[in-house]
Amino acid sequence: MINPLQKQILAILFAGGDAVEISRVAQAVETEPEMVVKWVPKLREALQESGMPFELLELDGKLQLCTAPEYAPVIQKALELRRNQPLSQAALEVLAIVAYNQPVTRSFVEQIRGVDSSGVVTSLEEKGLVEEAGRLELPGRPIAYKTTANFLRCFGLENIGQLPKLPPAKNTAEETSLETTDLEEPT
Amino acid sequence: MINPLQKQILAILFAGGDAVEISRVAQAVETEPEMVVKWVPKLREALQESGMPFELLELDGKLQLCTAPEYAPVIQKALELRRNQPLSQAALEVLAIVAYNQPVTRSFVEQIRGVDSSGVVTSLEEKGLVEEAGRLELPGRPIAYKTTANFLRCFGLENIGQLPKLPPAKNTAEETSLETTDLEEPT
Amino acid sequence: MEKLSFHAGDFEGPLDLLLHLIAKHKMDIRDIQISDLLEQYLSAIQSMQEQDLEIASEFLEMASRLVYLKTVTLLPRHEEESAKLKQELQGQLLEYQVCKMVAMELGRQSKGFSRFVRAPAKLEAVDMTYTLQHSPYKIYYAYQDAIGRGRRKLPPPAQAFSGIVARRMVSVKSRIIYILKRLYQRGKDSYIGLFEESDGRGEIVATFLALLELIKAKRVTENGGQIIFQHQQRTEERT
Numbered sequence: 001m002i003n004p005l006q007k008q009i010l011a012i013l014f015a016g017g018d019a020v021e022i023s024r025v026a027q028a029v030e031t032e033p034e035m036v037v038k039w040v041p042k043l044r045e046a047l048q049e050s051g052m053p054f055e056l057l058e059l060d061g062k063l064q065l066c067t068a069p070e071y072a073p074v075i076q077k078a079l080e081l082r083r084n085q086p087l088s089q090a091a092l093e094v095l096a097i098v099a100y101n102q103p104v105t106r107s108f109v110e111q112i113r114g115v116d117s118s119g120v121v122t123s124l125e126e127k128g129l130v131e132e133a134g135r136l137e138l139p140g141r142p143i144a145y146k147t148t149a150n151f152l153r154c155f156g157l158e159n160i161g162q163l164p165k166l167p168p169a170k171n172t173a174e175e176t177s178l179e180t181t182d183l184e185e186p187t
Numbered sequence: 188m189i190n191p192l193q194k195q196i197l198a199i200l201f202a203g204g205d206a207v208e209i210s211r212v213a214q215a216v217e218t219e220p221e222m223v224v225k226w227v228p229k230l231r232e233a234l235q236e237s238g239m240p241f242e243l244l245e246l247d248g249k250l251q252l253c254t255a256p257e258y259a260p261v262i263q264k265a266l267e268l269r270r271n272q273p274l275s276q277a278a279l280e281v282l283a284i285v286a287y288n289q290p291v292t293r294s295f296v297e298q299i300r301g302v303d304s305s306g307v308v309t310s311l312e313e314k315g316l317v318e319e320a321g322r323l324e325l326p327g328r329p330i331a332y333k334t335t336a337n338f339l340r341c342f343g344l345e346n347i348g349q350l351p352k353l354p355p356a357k358n359t360a361e362e363t364s365l366e367t368t369d370l371e372e373p374t
Numbered sequence: 375m376e377k378l379s380f381h382a383g384d385f386e387g388p389l390d391l392l393l394h395l396i397a398k399h400k401m402d403i404r405d406i407q408i409s410d411l412l413e414q415y416l417s418a419i420q421s422m423q424e425q426d427l428e429i430a431s432e433f434l435e436m437a438s439r440l441v442y443l444k445t446v447t448l449l450p451r452h453e454e455e456s457a458k459l460k461q462e463l464q465g466q467l468l469e470y471q472v473c474k475m476v477a478m479e480l481g482r483q484s485k486g487f488s489r490f491v492r493a494p495a496k497l498e499a500v501d502m503t504y505t506l507q508h509s510p511y512k513i514y515y516a517y518q519d520a521i522g523r524g525r526r527k528l529p530p531p532a533q534a535f536s537g538i539v540a541r542r543m544v545s546v547k548s549r550i551i552y553i554l555k556r557l558y559q560r561g562k563d564s565y566i567g568l569f570e571e572s573d574g575r576g577e578i579v580a581t582f583l584a585l586l587e588l589i590k591a592k593r594v595t596e597n598g599g600q601i602i603f604q605h606q607q608r609t610e611e612r613t
Contacts, residue, residue: 002238011240011258012265017204017494020265028265050237051189053198055489064491071198072488078199078207078215087484090386092477100476112473114466115387115432122303132302134276141519143277143302153491155483164479167472202490253495262495270502279516286513300520314504337503342510351514 002046005029006039010065019062019149036063059149060159094120095129099151099163103133103144121145129154189233192216193226197252206249223250270314281307282316286338286350290320290331308332316341388436389470391418396467403467406460408447412440439463549577549584557594557603565599 002010008029013020026033040063044056053071057064067075075081087095094117097109109117124130125145133146152158189197195216200207213220227250231243240258244251254262274282281304284296297304311317312332320333334347344350385391395414396403419437422429443463446456556563568585572578585601588594595602 007238007240008258008261011254012262014201014241014492015254015258015262015495016265017492024265024268027268028261046237050233050239051194052237052239053194054201057489066489066491067198067202069488071195071202072490074195074215075199075202075490078211079203087481089477089481092481093386093473096473096476096480099480112466112469113387114389114436114470115430125303132275132277135519140522143300153489155480164476164483166476198490201492204493204495266494267501270504271506273506274504274508276516276519279512280520283513283517284520287517301522313502315502316504341504341506342508342513344510350510353514353517 002043005031006043006046009036009039009063010043013056013063013065019057019059019064019153021062022058023061025063057153058158059152062149064149064153066153088120090117090120091124094124095147095151098124098130098145099147099160100166102146102160103136105136105138105142105144107142109145189230192218193230193233196223196226196250197230200243200250200252203251206244206246206251208249209245210248212250275307277304277307278311282311282334282338285311285317285332286334286347287353289333289347290323292323292325292329292331294329296332387430388433389467390474391415391433392436392467393471393474403471404464406464408440408444408460412437412444415440546580546583546587549580550587553581553584553588553601554593554603557601560603562600562602565596565601568601 009025012025012028022033022036026036029036037058040056040058047054047056053068054065055068057066090113093113094109097112098104101108106118106121109121121130125132128148128150130145130151131148133144135141136144147160152160157163196212199212199215209220209223213223216223224245227243227245234241234243240255241252242255244253277300280300281296284299285291288295293305293308296308308317312319315335315337317332317338318335320331322328323331339345339347385394392411392415393403395401395411395418396406399410399414401407401411416437419429419433422433443456443459446452446459449456553568556568569578569581572581585594589596593604595604
């Protein structure tokens with residue numbers, strides 16, 4: 001059975017909808033962020049044991065309550081949601097460049113892809129997968145982009161460090177044959 | 188313990204947010220509406236027993252999952268903590284464009300920034316920094332925005348005229364020496 | 375040569391098309407034969423044109439880049455430039471290849487948006503009114519950023535100069551006076567002692583230079599880490 005503070009946390013996450021900063025949760029229930037983090041496994045267990053179809057995700061210093069993936073079809077059916085189109089190759093490329101190099105400008109993305117990518121960036125912003133991250137101290141002060149907590153959730157990551165490892169760096173590329181540049185499995 | 192169909196119902200209600208018609212829930216989980224109604228006490232019991240801070244409401248042929256009323260204060264506290272997170276660069280820029288050009292439409296803001304800014308405008312409205320100022324006599328009669336009295340308060344201004352003066356207009360900017368930009372010392 | 379057939383949207387861009395051609399013709403990305411690649415690239419573009427496909431300007435840009443690269447390669451005494459341009463293109467291709475691989479991996483890993491979240495609850499009582507206080511200059515600078523001019527075009531604020539001004543204040547002359555005052559009272563002081571109250575690198579350097587000046591002028595002598603004040607007649611003339 002979960003304690004009153006833990007119940008309060010679930011209530012906040014339920015009502016908050018979006019991912020809520022752990023520090024904010026802690027402050028609201030008047031405890032330390034460390035305690036909130038410590039309680040996460042306990043809360044997950046409680047949700048599991050009571051048969052709730054919800055999952056508690058920890059996303060880069062934030063907590064989010066969402067439905068377990070197996071309920072996706074029935075939810076889509078009930079709420080008449082359009083089946084989500086998988087992301088296009090262009091969208092995935094832009095996401096990959098932003099995710100591994102953030103914060104990055106649109107022109108950096110375009111330099112790597114060799115094509116105009118403004119439309120793709122806007123659509124990723126609309127999907128809540130990337131967001132503005134201020135401006136860079138470069139000529140013209142270009143807007144920088146970073147990935148969101150929503151990106152982590154959609155790709156089953158807890159933080160950016162869990163992204164698949166990149167193939168060996170560019171400077172060693174001379175000796176590396178293409179075959180060895182296979183991506184490692186995420187652990 | 189609740190059964191798989193009952194779990195599906197909870198998942199639908201969670202994702203639905205607002206009240207969802209019982210008939211729609213029943214159709215999605217492939218059962219009769221009567222069954223869904225019959226399960227309501229069972230679901231309430233399960234939520235109660237597992238100590239979940241959620242309540243299942245039945246009103247007007249609809250079901251809604253929400254937090255129990257006793258959690259309202261802590262939820263309010265958590266959400267209000269968000270209000271005084273310092274404004275992001277994007278929020279400041281949108282606010283500045285509104286402040287110097289009011290009344291302006293959202294598309295004017297987006298034209299200047301070159302990126303979609305609708306979410307930012309909404310959040311500035313929520314923070315009481317900008318507000319609607321009627322509609323402009325333009326095609327589509329777009330909503331115009333202006334800054335609020337709270338905006339003046341937050342930025343220590345008595346009126347909009349006290350905003351720091353902008354440097355001379357763009358077309359003469361090239362010839363303008365840096366020294367002539369009329370800038371008072373920040374206090 | 376085999377007639378290639380393309381469809382609109384087959385390629386994300388010219389780099390994608392180049393990678394495709396390189397793989398198709400089993401070329402080595404690190405040892406591109408520019409004339410072969412150019413020929414294949416141009417024929418691909420031509421095939422797109424024949425199908426009345428709208429060709430993005432980036433494809434044409436790449437074509438002209440390849441033509442230029444080939445020209446440079448053929449010119450004598452341009453080996454260095456041609457090697458540099460080729461390396462640039464290869465680097466870009468390798469980088470884009472990594473990007474494509476990672477994108478594919480991300481796509482595989484995508485959970486397909488299968489976890490649903492709730493819309494935030496609308497609570498009537500929640501007061502979101504912003505109450506933090508800022509300087510109006512925050513709005514001014516944000517405006518400059520928004521219109522793409524940036525704050526570099528503004529005159530720097532006075533505090534940006536404070537560091538420079540503070541350092542200028544520490545003149546060697548002022549440190550000569552400081553050392554003399556100190557020694558005049560005590561007769562002698564340890565070398566280290568002279569730097570005890572020095573605040574910052576500028577002041578330490580100025581103190582050291584002042585000490586050298588004083589030794590040169592024989593106003594002080596150094597003996598085993600001790601700086602000794604010399605009572606000389608010249609003292610009065612010099613100050």
